Amino acid sequence: MARMKFLCDAERCIECNGCVTACKQEHDIPWGVNRRRVVTINDGVPGERSISVACMHCSDAPCMAVCPVDCFYKTEEGVVLHDKDLCIGCGYCFYACPFGAPQFPQAGAFGVRGKMDKCTFCAGGPEANNTADEYKKYGRNRLAEGKLPACAEMCATKALLGGDGDVLADIYRERVTKRGKGADVWGWGTAYGPPGQQPAAPAGGAKS
Amino acid sequence: MASLTLKRAAGAWLAALVLGLAASAQAQSPAANPPEADFAKQQQAQQQSQPLNNQPVWKEVRSGQAQTSTVRGRETNVLIQSQGQTWRAARVTVSTALGGLIAALVLVLFGYYFWRGSIELHGAPTGRVIERFSPAKRIAHWSMGLTFVALGVTGLILTFGKSLLLPIIGYTLFSWLATLAKNVHNFTGPVFSVALLIFIFMYAKDNLPKAYDLQWMAKFGGMLDRSGNTHVPSGKFNAGEKGLFWSLVVVVSLVLVVTGYILNFPNFDQTRETMQLANIVHLVAALLGIAMACLHIYMGTVGMKGALDAMRYGYVDETWAKEHHGLWYDDVMSGKVPRGTEPAAPTLPQGRPA
Ligand code: HEM
Ligand code: SF4
Ligand code: SF4
Numbered sequence: 243m244a245r246m247k248f249l250c251d252a253e254r255c256i257e258c259n260g261c262v263t264a265c266k267q268e269h270d271i272p273w274g275v276n277r278r279r280v281v282t283i284n285d286g287v288p289g290e291r292s293i294s295v296a297c298m299h300c301s302d303a304p305c306m307a308v309c310p311v312d313c314f315y316k317t318e319e320g321v322v323l324h325d326k327d328l329c330i331g332c333g334y335c336f337y338a339c340p341f342g343a344p345q346f347p348q349a350g351a352f353g354v355r356g357k358m359d360k361c362t363f364c365a366g367g368p369e370a371n372n373t374a375d376e377y378k379k380y381g382r383n384r385l386a387e388g389k390l391p392a393c394a395e396m397c398a399t400k401a402l403l404g405g406d407g408d409v410l411a412d413i414y415r416e417r418v419t420k421r422g423k424g425a426d427v428w429g430w431g432t433a434y435g436p437p438g439q440q441p442a443a444p445a446g447g448a449k450s
Numbered sequence: 451m452a453s454l455t456l457k458r459a460a461g462a463w464l465a466a467l468v469l470g471l472a473a474s475a476q477a478q479s480p481a482a483n484p485p486e487a488d489f490a491k492q493q494q495a496q497q498q499s500q501p502l503n504n505q506p507v508w509k510e511v512r513s514g515q516a517q518t519s520t521v522r523g524r525e526t527n528v529l530i531q532s533q534g535q536t537w538r539a540a541r542v543t544v545s546t547a548l549g550g551l552i553a554a555l556v557l558v559l560f561g562y563y564f565w566r567g568s569i570e571l572h573g574a575p576t577g578r579v580i581e582r583f584s585p586a587k588r589i590a591h592w593s594m595g596l597t598f599v600a601l602g603v604t605g606l607i608l609t610f611g612k613s614l615l616l617p618i619i620g621y622t623l624f625s626w627l628a629t630l631a632k633n634v635h636n637f638t639g640p641v642f643s644v645a646l647l648i649f650i651f652m653y654a655k656d657n658l659p660k661a662y663d664l665q666w667m668a669k670f671g672g673m674l675d676r677s678g679n680t681h682v683p684s685g686k687f688n689a690g691e692k693g694l695f696w697s698l699v700v701v702v703s704l705v706l707v708v709t710g711y712i713l714n715f716p717n718f719d720q721t722r723e724t725m726q727l728a729n730i731v732h733l734v735a736a737l738l739g740i741a742m743a744c745l746h747i748y749m750g751t752v753g754m755k756g757a758l759d760a761m762r763y764g765y766v767d768e769t770w771a772k773e774h775h776g777l778w779y780d781d782v783m784s785g786k787v788p789r790g791t792e793p794a795a796p797t798l799p800q801g802r803p804a
Pocket of ligand 3: 324
């Protein structure tokens with residue numbers, strides 16, 4: 243069974259925000275919530291790099307560990323999903339997540355949080371696949387349709403890759419060998435654990 | 451002629467635009483800011499001397515520093531916030547240790563009750579009563595106490611419900627309960643904070659420490675003497691009650707209020723780090739506070755005969771006052787402290803040892 247992961251190749255990302263827009267469009271995401279964002283390091287300085295980030299679907303997911311109602315679950319493909327019917331909007335997952343993935347639509351005065359929303363790896367939620375109910379709460383379930391996440395599919399430079407971690411690692415290894423630089427795989431150490439315990443870690447890639 | 455003026459105007463406009471752009475570029479460019487300009491120069495040099503090594507950029511990935519992002523929102527420009535991992539680990543340690551402490555304390559109190567029983571009066575009740583708490587003081591105490599208990603119970607549901615309740619009552623029911631707990635907690639908090647301030651204001655004077663409190667402490671209020679013959683001096687409040695006032699009511703509760711407000715109103719763009727810290731402090735203070743409150747509630751109800759009357763009716767029997775708060779009793783008898791209003795009707799239920 244494939245272990246789904248995201249990989250963003252900072253040597254290729256051109257900060258076009260196409261992935262952000264693709265995600266918003268695909269899932270009809272409400273105002274104020276962005277499941278994906280692009281962050282630029284050292285903007286405007288030689289050597290600047292941009293990285294697209296969303297939920298990384300961590301191996302030992304911190305959000306899952308701290309949720310007081312235990313509403314997260316992991317699919318067989320390693321995708322971390324949650325049940326909005328159980329979520330109480332306490333914000334603990336947002337405190338715990340290293341990537342700032344959980345988002346909250348405002349549900350009242352004084353910043354009262356609504357049900358948490360985050361990237362689903364385009365895999366929907368607990369409802370039956372691609373029902374109206376599932377779409378309304380979590381957006382489209384592309385994995386069930388045999389497609390990969392919309393953000394990665396849309397990426398014009400193929401900087402953002404989403405899919406089976408082994409395949410991503412192979413693609414990345416080949417890229418690094420060809421261009422002879424840019425071996426840094428962003429976020430994998432944080433999301434998927436130390437290199438030794440990480441299935442499908444690209445060889446020689448420095449983890450950050 | 452007309453076209454020439456137009457051309458000139460257009461030229462002047464263009465020149466102004468170019469100058470303006472240049473000026474704004476100047477303002478934006480890092481060169482306007484010396485440290486940033488230095489960094490830009492270093493990066494330029496690095497790109498030439500070591501084109502394959504972009505270490506300065508990668509160093510910043512896990513730094514938690516603010517970067518640049520066009521997506522607006524709280525801390526959207528931070529790539530990795532590592533403190534969440536510390537917070538996650540700290541919660542487990544704190545809740546296990548202090549949750550265990552509360553459980554142990556409840557067991558000890560049960561044990562103490564079986565060993566010592568309720569602390570009885572030695573003498574017979576006189577039937578004459580002294581006013582201990584005015585209605586205003588009782589309302590203040592009950593408001594604070596009841597909201598505290600509501601906050602404590604709902605808070606405990608949020609902290610321990612996942613391990614203790616969820617396996618028994620299931621996901622749907624527990625989620626419903628947790629939603630209720632969260633909303634009750636979030637709305638009761640501000641009420642508690644007002645009641646708390648009023649209470650502190652009303653009760654502080656009688657809780658000022660006195661030299662004789664040391665004697666009470668040395669003998670631990672005679673609580674470990676099963677015969678109940680240990681004599682300890684006590685004013686309106688004994689040293690134990692005073693200790694509880696300053697620790698639980700003043701320090702712990704004020705800490706709970708401050709951290710609670712930080713958590714309750716996430717609309718001020720507090721950073722995650724602030725919220726993580728506030729949550730841990732809130733959790734520690736809450737569990738310690740609940741443990742102290744257990745002691746207090748034990749003594750005020752089953753632990754000592756007659757103590758609850760003061761809170762229910764506002765009056766206590768003279769014998770109770772003499773045996774438990776001797777110095778206060780002396781002051782009342784000598785007229786140094788007002789005896790309070792006489793009850794309109796017999797206040798303490800008849801036939802009960804007050
Ligand atoms: C002004 C007073 C208070 C305010 C505004 C307040 C607010 C909060 C908030 C916002 C939370 C986070 C969970 C949620 O969103 O529901 C929380 C958690 C909690 N509170 Fe309070 N609170 C207050 C007083 C108290 C008191 C007096 C106690 C204990 C007697 C208490 C015990 C707890 C506990 C145990 C938690 C769960 C902590 C955790 O599991 O991380 N709180 N409180
Ligand atoms: S990235 Fe954040 S939200 Fe996604 S699995 Fe990891 S901790 Fe959970
Ligand atoms: S906000 Fe919802 S999903 Fe996040 S920890 Fe709280 S209950 Fe769980």
